Amino acid sequence: MSDLVPPDPLPVSSPQRAELERRADERQERIRLLRQVALSLVLALALAARIVLVGG
Amino acid sequence: MIAVDIVLLAFVAAGAIPPVVGVYTFVLASVHVLHLRRETVAPVFPRVAIVVPAWNEAAVLGRTLDRLAALEYPREALRVYVVDDASTDATPELVREKAAEHPGLIFHLRREHGGQGKAHTINHGLRSIGADGWYEAILIIDADVILTAQSLRRMTRHFASEDVGAVTAYIKEGSRPENYLNRFVAFEYVTAQAVARRAQNVLGAQACLAGGAQLLTRASLEAVGARIDTSTLAEDTATTFKVQLAGRRVVFDPTAVVWAEEPRDIAGLWKQRLRWGRGNVQITRAFGRVWLRRRNGALGGIGFAAIWFSTTMMPVFMTLSSAGLLGLFAVDRSLSGHAFRLLLGVNVVTYLFITLSAISIDPVTGRRTWREAILFPGVVSLLFIAYAAYPPVFNHLKPSAAVVTAVALFAYAWQAGCMLCAALLGRLETVPVARVAVPPLLYVIGYGPLLAAMTAAAYVKELRGAEMRWEKTQKSGKIGEALR
Numbered sequence: 001m002s003d004l005v006p007p008d009p010l011p012v013s014s015p016q017r018a019e020l021e022r023r024a025d026e027r028q029e030r031i032r033l034l035r036q037v038a039l040s041l042v043l044a045l046a047l048a049a050r051i052v053l054v055g056g
Numbered sequence: 057m058i059a060v061d062i063v064l065l066a067f068v069a070a071g072a073i074p075p076v077v078g079v080y081t082f083v084l085a086s087v088h089v090l091h092l093r094r095e096t097v098a099p100v101f102p103r104v105a106i107v108v109p110a111w112n113e114a115a116v117l118g119r120t121l122d123r124l125a126a127l128e129y130p131r132e133a134l135r136v137y138v139v140d141d142a143s144t145d146a147t148p149e150l151v152r153e154k155a156a157e158h159p160g161l162i163f164h165l166r167r168e169h170g171g172q173g174k175a176h177t178i179n180h181g182l183r184s185i186g187a188d189g190w191y192e193a194i195l196i197i198d199a200d201v202i203l204t205a206q207s208l209r210r211m212t213r214h215f216a217s218e219d220v221g222a223v224t225a226y227i228k229e230g231s232r233p234e235n236y237l238n239r240f241v242a243f244e245y246v247t248a249q250a251v252a253r254r255a256q257n258v259l260g261a262q263a264c265l266a267g268g269a270q271l272l273t274r275a276s277l278e279a280v281g282a283r284i285d286t287s288t289l290a291e292d293t294a295t296t297f298k299v300q301l302a303g304r305r306v307v308f309d310p311t312a313v314v315w316a317e318e319p320r321d322i323a324g325l326w327k328q329r330l331r332w333g334r335g336n337v338q339i340t341r342a343f344g345r346v347w348l349r350r351r352n353g354a355l356g357g358i359g360f361a362a363i364w365f366s367t368t369m370m371p372v373f374m375t376l377s378s379a380g381l382l383g384l385f386a387v388d389r390s391l392s393g394h395a396f397r398l399l400l401g402v403n404v405v406t407y408l409f410i411t412l413s414a415i416s417i418d419p420v421t422g423r424r425t426w427r428e429a430i431l432f433p434g435v436v437s438l439l440f441i442a443y444a445a446y447p448p449v450f451n452h453l454k455p456s457a458a459v460v461t462a463v464a465l466f467a468y469a470w471q472a473g474c475m476l477c478a479a480l481l482g483r484l485e486t487v488p489v490a491r492v493a494v495p496p497l498l499y500v501i502g503y504g505p506l507l508a509a510m511t512a513a514a515y516v517k518e519l520r521g522a523e524m525r526w527e528k529t530q531k532s533g534k535i536g537e538a539l540r
Contacts, residue, residue, distance in 0.1 A: 012128050012209055018099045021210075022092075025311055029089035035416045036086040043408055054448060 061391060064383040068395045071377025071471055075406035077366035078247075080359070082413045084255035088310075091257045095307070098216035101129065102192035102273070104208065105185050106136045109177035111170060113199035114146040116317070120199055121154045121162055128205045129212075135191070136162045138199075139181035142170030174267075175284045175291040182283055194277055196284075198268045202230060202315040210312040211271045221276030221304025222296070223312070224262065225269040226250060228421065230315030236428070236495045237325060240503040241318040243425040243432065246418045247410070252363065253308035254417075260354035262306040263364060265299075267292035269314040276304045288342060290335025297343050300355050322482045322494065326510055333514025336368045371475060371512035374505075378472035385468060396467065400444030407433065407441055434474065434502020440467055474505035475512055 010017035106124060110117055117138070124136050136158075138151045151164040165184050170177065178196055185191065193215065195208065203225075211223040226249055229242035249266070256262045265272075270292055279302040285294035296306055319325040340347075347364075349356040366373075377399065384392035411429050415422030422429065431438070443450055455463070478501050484490045498506065 013099045013101065013130070015099055018097060018213060021311075022097050026089060026092050029092055032417055033086050033089055036082075036413060039412050039416060040409070043405070043412075046408075047405060050446065054446065 057387070060387060061384070064380045064387070065391075065395055067376040067380025068384065068399055070373045070380070071399055072402045073373050074366045074370055075403060075410070077362045078410050079406050081252055081255045081363055082410060084258045084359070085251045085417065086413075088254040088258055091254075095214070096217045097213040099209070100212050100215045101133050101209070102212060102215060103133045103190055104129070104135075104193045104195055104212065104271075105191035106134070106195045106197060107178055107181045107185070108136065108138045108197055108199050109141060109174050109181065110138050110143060110147055110151075110199040111141040111177070112143045112145040112147060114143070114150050116200040117147060118150055118154065120197075120201060121151075121158075123202050123205075125158050125161060126205055127203060127208050129208050131161065134161060134208075135185075137165055137181050137185055138162065139177050139184075140164060140166045141172075141177040141180075142167050173286075175286045178291075179283045179286065182277070186282060191274060193271060193273050195269065195271045196267075197270075197314075198316065200317050201227070201268045203269065204313045204315070207269070207312040207314055208271075210309050211269075214307050214309065215273060217305070219303075219305050220273075220307055221279070221299045221302070222265055222270065222272040222306045224253065224265040224271070224296075224306065224308050225312040225314040226253075226308070226310045227266045227268045227314050227316050229318050231317050231320065234424075235320050236498070237320055237322070238318055239425045239428045240432070240498075241325070242421050243414065243428045244503070244507070246414045246421050246425075249308075250310055250418045250421075251414060254310060255363065256360070257308050259357065259359050259363075260305070261300060261357065261360045262296055262308060263360070264290070264293040265296045265306060266314075268316050269312075270295070272299065273304075276302065279304070288335050288338035289331050290339050293335060293339050294342070297339065297346065297355065301346070301352065322485050322498075322506070325506075326482050326513070329507070329510035330514050330517060333368075333511045334518050336511075337514060337518045340364075340368060368511065370508045371472075371515070374475060374508055375472040378469055381468035381471065382465070385465065392468070393464065396464070397444065400440055403437075404441050404445045428503065431499045432502065433504050434498075435500045436470060436474065437502055437504075440470075474501055475509040477501045478506040479509040479513065481506070 010020075108117070108120065121136065121138070124134075127134065138147075140147055140151060148164065148166065151162065155162040155164055165181055167177065167180050182194070193212065195211075197203070207225055211225060214220045214223045227245060228249075229238055229245055231238040234242070253262065272295070276299045280295060280298040284291045285298070288294050300306055319328055346352050346355055347361050348358065354360055381392055381396055381399075384395055411432070415426060415429055433441070478498075481494055481497055481501065484497070485494050
């Protein structure tokens, strides 16, 4: 995040600030996507383990 | 006989539709970043008129107005109009006091004869402020909501795209001190707003501009008749559909956070959701020509219909599932067992995926509501899910054949019976000595079944043609001071 936060607060009407906020939003959404992918993999592994251990 | 089996199996499969569509919604929400990359946003500050319909809102309105005055938005581009629907409490005095405190920002519009409901009150405000041509966008909010400082400019930045006609905020449950029901609602809003509305952004069609904070451009409001729909109890949803059918996009901004106080008891929640549920039935009928017709764009797509109907028809799917299982039990007991295990298998996977995903999408709310997230389907359903997830845990019980039969019948009936039990909780709440038992019982029966029961009650009211009354949700103003 440090590269996205300006040293001094920019005015709310600043296009630079809007762009920084947009990039920060995008970064948060990418993190969410990665978490979802990781969660899906863990669940898929758990499901596979369950099928191996006790059958379908 | 095979035909009967197939029909009954199809009934059972209906029970899997809502959780499967739930997973589809979460998958769409996960790729919201793709939607963000397509979006054009820029610092745009149209002249915004904020319309606050108010009827006896003295307990909550002062703080709402103070927060509006603190918005990060150019003061010269902001006006707040409180449309006082013939309040009989201290609302008029409060608004006059705030108007004096913030001259040129807060205005008091008074209706001497009110009581027609929120949509009529908003329309009175729109008529009053529309004539002078000052405003370029209109933000309609509830009198009790707390807008975070950034929320409005986060919403208006989407108007950098000319095809965006309306923007909705992320409404979060903000009651403090909170009780068990507030936490259930808080978690529900993660799935119904943070997740479902992200998914709808990806699909390109929004189901509803949140009534608590809906921003429309003047052009899109005028395209739908310059007034809010008064023919249904879901005026916000009707506006959302009309704006999109008029060719403009509606988008959700999850960073525009608005806090709202939600009901603290089942009676209050029931009243609110009955209104929403009836409104959704009316919308489904009123926009009958929208569904599954591609000429209506994403609004007529399969994905949007799947999300809409999996929610609005939840009680139907649950009842069909129960009827299918019990029917199969009567004609082919072994087949009913296989079908139920398959249904439970789907439930295990979707429950884990949906619950963990919801917590991960809004971790702050997730930390606050993790118990309610886990117990959302109720302890009873969770026991069945646990059995499906890992049957050996239950092996040591060694029940008799009669017990197995009784448990199977109970489990099959529970798919729909849970709604009845949840509905009875509302009655129990009215008995003073039994009221204390309601919270633990809701954890046992489940908040999900309660939502389905309220939707079913909305069908009944609508089928009976009950009078459409706007029953206001009581608010106390107990929204946490620390909320930002």
